[in-house]
Amino acid sequence: MTGKVWSTIVPFNGQKKPAHGPREAIMNRRAALRLLASAAISAHMLPLRSAFADTIGVDPANKTVTIGGFTPITGPVPFYAILTHAAEAFFRAANEAGGIKGWKIRYVTMDDGYDPARSVAVTRRLVEDEKIFALVASVGTATNVAVIPYAQEAGLGMFGPIGGASVFFSQPNVFPLLPDYGWSAASNAEYALKDLKLEKIALLWENDELGRSAKRGFELYMDAQKLAPAESVPFEVKTTDFTPHIRRVANSGAQAAILFGSNANLAGALKAADRQALKLNWFAPFFTADPSTYKLAGKLLDGVYFSSWLLPVTSEDPAVKAYRDAITKYYPDDPVGVFGLNGWSNAALFAKVFEALIDSGKPITRENLLAAGNTLTDASVGGARKVTFTANDHRGTRQEAILQARDGAFTMVRDFRPYPAVAFDAKPA
Numbered sequence: 001m002t003g004k005v006w007s008t009i010v011p012f013n014g015q016k017k018p019a020h021g022p023r024e025a026i027m028n029r030r031a032a033l034r035l036l037a038s039a040a041i042s043a044h045m046l047p048l049r050s051a052f053a054d055t056i057g058v059d060p061a062n063k064t065v066t067i068g069g070f071t072p073i074t075g076p077v078p079f080y081a082i083l084t085h086a087a088e089a090f091f092r093a094a095n096e097a098g099g100i101k102g103w104k105i106r107y108v109t110m111d112d113g114y115d116p117a118r119s120v121a122v123t124r125r126l127v128e129d130e131k132i133f134a135l136v137a138s139v140g141t142a143t144n145v146a147v148i149p150y151a152q153e154a155g156l157g158m159f160g161p162i163g164g165a166s167v168f169f170s171q172p173n174v175f176p177l178l179p180d181y182g183w184s185a186a187s188n189a190e191y192a193l194k195d196l197k198l199e200k201i202a203l204l205w206e207n208d209e210l211g212r213s214a215k216r217g218f219e220l221y222m223d224a225q226k227l228a229p230a231e232s233v234p235f236e237v238k239t240t241d242f243t244p245h246i247r248r249v250a251n252s253g254a255q256a257a258i259l260f261g262s263n264a265n266l267a268g269a270l271k272a273a274d275r276q277a278l279k280l281n282w283f284a285p286f287f288t289a290d291p292s293t294y295k296l297a298g299k300l301l302d303g304v305y306f307s308s309w310l311l312p313v314t315s316e317d318p319a320v321k322a323y324r325d326a327i328t329k330y331y332p333d334d335p336v337g338v339f340g341l342n343g344w345s346n347a348a349l350f351a352k353v354f355e356a357l358i359d360s361g362k363p364i365t366r367e368n369l370l371a372a373g374n375t376l377t378d379a380s381v382g383g384a385r386k387v388t389f390t391a392n393d394h395r396g397t398r399q400e401a402i403l404q405a406r407d408g409a410f411t412m413v414r415d416f417r418p419y420p421a422v423a424f425d426a427k428p429a
Helices: 029-044 078-096 116-128 141-154 166-170 181-195 209-224 243-251 263-275 291-301 318-330 338-360 366-373
Strands: 064-071 104-111 201-206 231-235 256-260 281-285 305-308 379-381 384-387 399-406 409-418
Touching: 064 078, 064 116, 078 104, 078 318, 078 338, 104 116, 116 141, 141 166, 181 201, 181 209, 181 256, 181 281, 181 305, 181 399, 181 409, 201 209, 201 243, 201 263, 209 231, 209 256, 231 243, 243 263, 256 263, 263 281, 263 291, 291 399, 318 338, 338 366, 338 379, 338 384, 384 399
Parallel strands: 064 104, 201 231, 201 256, 256 281, 281 305
Antiparallel strands: 305 399, 379 384, 399 409
16 A cells, blocks of 8 residues: 655655645544444454554654654545644654654654545554554544554554544543534533523534534533523535525524534525624634634624634644744645644644653553553643543543634633533433
């Protein structure tokens, strides 16, 4: 199998950003789940193997640790490689600054074409040929899910898988940052009810697992408040004309609308509301709090609120500013936005855990790396805050802030607050 390989020691020589972008800056769960069945079959066909040496990927003489990840340079979503560019930029910047506690990071990535079966094969190559110590910031929901059995067999930690699957929260070797969308929708509803004192809230939700997850969390929260949604309107992924959807929202008498879909969907809904002269308080998920959404919606985006596990990409927080500086330096053709900050933050998670391992004074082994991950408490990780892992609970991102779009930027209007317990503690559907 062929594949591009790049690292912070031997940089990748310039894969051009594709001319077209994704439908949205987030993994589409419906597409991911369609791929999962074939991936699971492929994973179970792997022959049994003996455990790897626990110190694989560690070079004490040169104080270098090799880690790896898979990314879709080819396949249906090559734009997602931007996530990996940002992760690589994190490690390159860290190395130039002296490394992580004096240790240099060699970050090797390979193309999996966004195909779960190839993801398993690529991970095997990373382990056997590149001798990686951990899997870091690998891209995709179904792709990461498919790799879990092999990673567990190899004793390999998976840090910051970039995708959304509830199975990530229950695996002892998987440390995810991305939250469940139901938690985020509940946070939006909580802010509308408790902070803005609104009562009539409508939900527009993408008719796939992304939207259904948001719908579950929203309904759990509203039910706990003994309130019914003003309206609940599904829409298809490719919807561009939201005229009938907004008419239903208007007829409901809603004071606010929460939309869970892409930035293009959000822009379409805002334009339809403007045409109908409907004034609402609008809410949307973190991945739409991005400069690219302003390009689609223009000034109509001003005033929209976003529940976000990440600080605003325009923040002057040192960690977020470091992301912007590094992307401008290493990947000047990549857009600076929440998509890249996502990849950067998932790379920062490994760095935070590796720092904890070094500070513990324990030998640098895979087993001790996992143990160090379970010691993170209210940690700041890239653009994320209040990240906590315990041995029995890997819901790392436990709180979100509320952002608001204002004059082309995104401002935090409410600090990080725990997710509403009724959604956060609910069993996965």
